[in-house]
Amino acid sequence: MNRKRFLLITITVILSLMLVHVRTGIRPLNFIFEALVALVIWFALVEMSTRYYRKYWLSEAFTYTHLALILLGASFIGFSFPEIGPFVTPIYIPVALIELVFFSPEIAITTGFLMSLFALYRWSYDIFLLLPFISTTFVASVTLSKANRRLDVVKSSALTSLVLMGTSLFMKFGLKIEYTPYDLLAAILNPIFSGILVLGILPYVEYTSRLYSNLGLMEFGNLNHPLLKMLSIKAPGTYYHSVIVSNLAETAAEKIGANPILARIGAYYHDIGKMKRPHFFTENIRDGKNPHEDITPSLSHLVLNEHVKYGVELARKYRLPLLVEFIIPQHHGTRSQKYFYYKAKQQFEDIPEEEFRYPGPKPQFREAAIIMLADSVEAASRSLKSPSVSQIKECVEDVISSIFFERQLDESGITLSELEKISDAFLQVLVNLFSSRIEYPEEEKIQKVVKINDKNTG
Known part of the structure; x- marks a missing residue:
């Protein structure tokens, strides 16, 4: 003391x-x-x-x-x-x-x-x-x-x-x-x-x-909160991603006896910093053109780090709960931005991986660790097309194992037995998410009463 x-x-x-x-x-x-x-x-x-x-x-x-x-x-x-x-x-x-x-x-x-x-x-x-x-x-x-x-x-x-x-x-x-x-x-x-x-x-x-x-946390779950409304307009892909992450995080928190309300609210706001440059993040790219192709890997690294800093600034400006503010940098921990690191390594072989890491810190409490895992699992599962249960299970296990062996969870208090429960919770949510909807037989072609102007789709 x-x-x-x-x-x-x-x-x-x-x-x-x-x-x-x-x-x-x-x-x-x-x-x-x-x-x-x-x-x-x-x-x-x-x-x-x-x-x-x-x-x-x-x-x-x-x-x-x-x-x-x-x-x-x-x-x-x-x-x-x-x-x-x-x-x-x-x-x-x-x-x-x-x-x-x-x-x-x-x-x-x-x-x-x-x-x-x-x-x-x-x-x-x-x-x-x-x-x-x-x-x-x-x-x-x-x-x-x-x-x-x-x-x-x-x-x-x-x-x-x-x-x-x-x-x-x-x-x-x-x-x-x-x-x-x-x-x-x-x-x-x-x-x-x-x-x-x-x-x-x-x-x-x-x-x-x-x-x-x-x-008090429940009030921040109102989707009419100014930050969430801005996120849905400026970065709709990130907004949708955050909603799915919140479902994953809440279910996992319930499984291990953590705070499910804090996990859900933290997930809603964990990526609010992406509003500054939304089109630099995969989930918001609509025309297929990746802006990172036109800039250097080092600049891409700065853009990714900036969304964390801007997210913390927004959390303070709008007086979000302190624990939610902590989740914003902690859900990335000190993980490496591997794609940009390998891209830079093609140009400079001796460039250190440390230059392409998030600033951290690592997750300091269980809810922050859950959101780190949920965020990565959701991003990885997005690449799966009509997967089987075994494919989803393998995806979840690979992502969680990777984060564990990177020692990102060392300071969070999460145990191995809790990681198993979290994996089960993620699998349950993702299987339900990927479940095919019932296909109804096509009806006769309906005469259109409205027509959308092509200019509105740009």
Whole structure:
């Protein structure tokens, strides 16, 4: 851990404790003790949970968002009403936001435990209150781990309400503990209103951080998005290619337990940079003339690399999700543009292959790796004419094996067993795609009522 991160975490813990005690006041010795315990909890639990979450370390935005949500949660804890009692403490809000944005129950649960500790400080170290606080943390994290719709948040908050109500009744009748006459009412209503607040706060968190939940990602799947509309007009071949890649990627992600929504949305936008010079890419060539024949291999290499750079620029301009921006360069990795390399080698025998590689980086998470594989498989399958199942299978296996042996997947976390499942998923989609349609008998020639002007086909 670097010094900057340690300092940020320490400052966040201190500010959080100040917010937690905004109504109760700060006692210096207690404050120091609380800060030390909170830091131990962070480095023993929270920090360890982030180590196993690959995406967390792709950008500092994950750290800043995480710490900001902890401060937000601490402010809700500190400003909760003492007259209503501890069951009004809105632990659900920070835990739910962290789970939705980070897609990691481990980070949500460990952070929720830290927030429960803050709430314990707020309510004078009453150890029995860990029961409702940790129950809320666990239920919220588990129920929101697969949330794709706003209704899922409503269901999660309702279930948390039932669990918290049961906890309140157990403490009242089982443990003979009652804090205020409002305990049961607060236990029922707190998660419900917290869920409503989560739905209201979430879009602001997503837009400012560009870390999107599945709820937010779904909005980028709208084919009326300005970038997708431009892609369909300027580079229709690329648009069609992206739709097929999205079907391949989504099916594969479902097979291996990755995020199918992120895979689909990432596939939609992975080639948006091709809009700048669409006719330099095979899928958009309509008249049969390849513009690369008129330029040098080195210039062709620059054109191909430029579409990656331009795609990233568009992603930032239109504030696409950060993970989608990462997919744009990562789906090419550091692969060699072999066609142009071999073409250049005919002119200069000693030219190094490194000069014809994409800039990278290699895929850093599973969804990016899936899109790299889907992109290459779709491109290779395009050359197949009425193939058999065995031909499609051989094509898929060859492409995936080639990428694997190029070591492009080394940093993605994809395992060999997952590659087998991905291959099966690709085969399933492509077989359905290549299935012949039923041929209907020809009817009598129909008299035409419209005639297309030849000028419109150019």
